[in-house]
Amino acid sequence: MTPVQAIIAKELRGYFVSPIVYVVGAVFLLIFGLLSYLYVGFAGAQAIQLMQMQGGMAQINLNDLVFRNLFSSMRIVLVIILPILTMRLFAEERKLRTFEFLMTSPIRINEIVVGKFISVFLIYLGLVALTILVPTVLMLFSDFDWNPIWTGYLGMVLLGALFLSVGVFASALTENQIVAAFISFGMLLTIWLIAGLGNLFGDTTAGRVISYVSYMEHYDRLLRGLIDTSDLVYFGSGLALMLFLTHRVVESTRWK
Amino acid sequence: MSKIRDQATWCSFESGTAPFSAIVRTDITFVIDVQNITKRYGHHTAIDRVTFSVAKGEVLAFLGPNGAGKTTTMRILTCFMPATEGTARVAGFDCTEQPLEVKRQIGYLPETPPVYQELTVTEYLTFVGRLRGITGPKLSSALDQSIGRLELGSVRYRLIGNLSRGYRQRVGLAQALLHDPSVLILDEPTVGLDPKQIIEIRELIKSLAGSHSVILSTHILPEATAVCQRVVIINKGRIVAEDTPEQLSARLRQSEKISITLKTCPADCEMKLRAIPGVLNVLSGQTGGSFLIECELGRDLRDEIARVAVLNQWGLLELRTVSMTLEDVFLQLTRHEDHFSEPAETMVGMASTQRTDA
Numbered sequence: 001m002t003p004v005q006a007i008i009a010k011e012l013r014g015y016f017v018s019p020i021v022y023v024v025g026a027v028f029l030l031i032f033g034l035l036s037y038l039y040v041g042f043a044g045a046q047a048i049q050l051m052q053m054q055g056g057m058a059q060i061n062l063n064d065l066v067f068r069n070l071f072s073s074m075r076i077v078l079v080i081i082l083p084i085l086t087m088r089l090f091a092e093e094r095k096l097r098t099f100e101f102l103m104t105s106p107i108r109i110n111e112i113v114v115g116k117f118i119s120v121f122l123i124y125l126g127l128v129a130l131t132i133l134v135p136t137v138l139m140l141f142s143d144f145d146w147n148p149i150w151t152g153y154l155g156m157v158l159l160g161a162l163f164l165s166v167g168v169f170a171s172a173l174t175e176n177q178i179v180a181a182f183i184s185f186g187m188l189l190t191i192w193l194i195a196g197l198g199n200l201f202g203d204t205t206a207g208r209v210i211s212y213v214s215y216m217e218h219y220d221r222l223l224r225g226l227i228d229t230s231d232l233v234y235f236g237s238g239l240a241l242m243l244f245l246t247h248r249v250v251e252s253t254r255w256k
Numbered sequence: 257m258s259k260i261r262d263q264a265t266w267c268s269f270e271s272g273t274a275p276f277s278a279i280v281r282t283d284i285t286f287v288i289d290v291q292n293i294t295k296r297y298g299h300h301t302a303i304d305r306v307t308f309s310v311a312k313g314e315v316l317a318f319l320g321p322n323g324a325g326k327t328t329t330m331r332i333l334t335c336f337m338p339a340t341e342g343t344a345r346v347a348g349f350d351c352t353e354q355p356l357e358v359k360r361q362i363g364y365l366p367e368t369p370p371v372y373q374e375l376t377v378t379e380y381l382t383f384v385g386r387l388r389g390i391t392g393p394k395l396s397s398a399l400d401q402s403i404g405r406l407e408l409g410s411v412r413y414r415l416i417g418n419l420s421r422g423y424r425q426r427v428g429l430a431q432a433l434l435h436d437p438s439v440l441i442l443d444e445p446t447v448g449l450d451p452k453q454i455i456e457i458r459e460l461i462k463s464l465a466g467s468h469s470v471i472l473s474t475h476i477l478p479e480a481t482a483v484c485q486r487v488v489i490i491n492k493g494r495i496v497a498e499d500t501p502e503q504l505s506a507r508l509r510q511s512e513k514i515s516i517t518l519k520t521c522p523a524d525c526e527m528k529l530r531a532i533p534g535v536l537n538v539l540s541g542q543t544g545g546s547f548l549i550e551c552e553l554g555r556d557l558r559d560e561i562a563r564v565a566v567l568n569q570w571g572l573l574e575l576r577t578v579s580m581t582l583e584d585v586f587l588q589l590t591r592h593e594d595h596f597s598e599p600a601e602t603m604v605g606m607a608s609t610q611r612t613d614a
Binding site (some may be wrong): 001002003005006007009010013014017018096097098100101103104105106107108254255 | 331334335336337338356359360362364366367368370371372373374375379383384386387388389391431
């Protein structure tokens, strides 16, 4: 087992021993289920309306009415929930003085950062995988196209990875977990709202640049079923940037 | 390994005074070699031009009051933080340039035992081993050995969060010893242990001497006397003395002291004791019949005192020489560092009549 794997194993163990994963997981799945139920309910109501107007069977598009709305709504859920998952990663080590131990172990800082990120990412993947139950159940009662759903999931995974990397970064900044959670919450919300700023500038270069920085348009395209390389590059580079910044922050704590 | 200076001057006492003594060592391979390291936090200087070395198999104690710079020095050696100036080398590797190599050589126990409360003892030590790249059967044998050494067998499957302070400290030590490092750096290793465990840990450290180089910091003085071959006394970030515990006390001793206890003590006995040639001063103790006699340096007057006591039929109950404990040396050095060459009268009188031992 390599040192990175050892860190991943230890972090996973830490997550499952503490109540964090269970609470966050339960809330995440509950909200996902509730939202699915609501959107299916709306879709059903619309279908009944259509049937009354047209008579006979109405064809409704579950992809548009349910899944796009569902994935779109999950953004705010992720903004609120994921900082809770990441807040302990570095803050706890510093609080409990195990940070010094990690830093004096013969491993590189990037191994620590990557190990910690992968552990929380695996937990997130597990939670997302559980939600596949919803489209699977719906498949039994209706007919829809799976492809946009897969791209929606891809979007949720990429967006989650980006959020988690922001959370890891925030956690490295402080030894207080609450402060760490709040910093990442604030950062995520700010990047969200930057999209609005971009809209204000309209279709100018500045507007386009500002909009590019926000994750909104990239995520929306994936929800529409579009896999664009520029979006993948956006998520990949954002993730790399945050992990790099985390590395710098962890490194800098040695100098203080 | 660094083959070091032919002539190493060990004592770096305050400038302006002649060196207390210079032990000249030749042809010694130093495992730890620290040259003039300084660490500044903003305007605050935590350690100031500290220089010392540790030979292979040597146990060195870092002695000093709280905030003297012991932990900072250890953190620099373990590559947790870089020094502002100066160089530190461990097993020939430079602490700033080859930190990974240095970290591989070192077993380190920080001030607070670095344990994860949510792991069991075995899980924790397995994690430590894997971080150090030990795997498979090697890992399980290292695990058993270090659990055995620190007698953690009874708690090996318990969560560290549920263990007492003493056990956590031992788990921390097990962590430092796991990979059988050539250099051990222990920051106050016996804190939080009960007296029996303290003795066991000291025995353990003694048993490591010879094969391992150990630096331990402590402010418990008998500990340094009990386990270390050499003591570095550090105060306000500077090394104020460095020698063997015995040498240190011998050096700072101003006079030979003899403590006697008499059964009967007539009024003239103090006068008669003073009359013995070579006696400088006689101090009567707290209880009637006990005296502390200061004699000229280098003269053993025990025989003469005994003769006088028997001749006058005072009933000699006890007679012994009083050696200065490390505690006295320590107080003297850390309180009177600026004019240690002429220690205050009070300090001499403070030489305790009991030798505190482990």
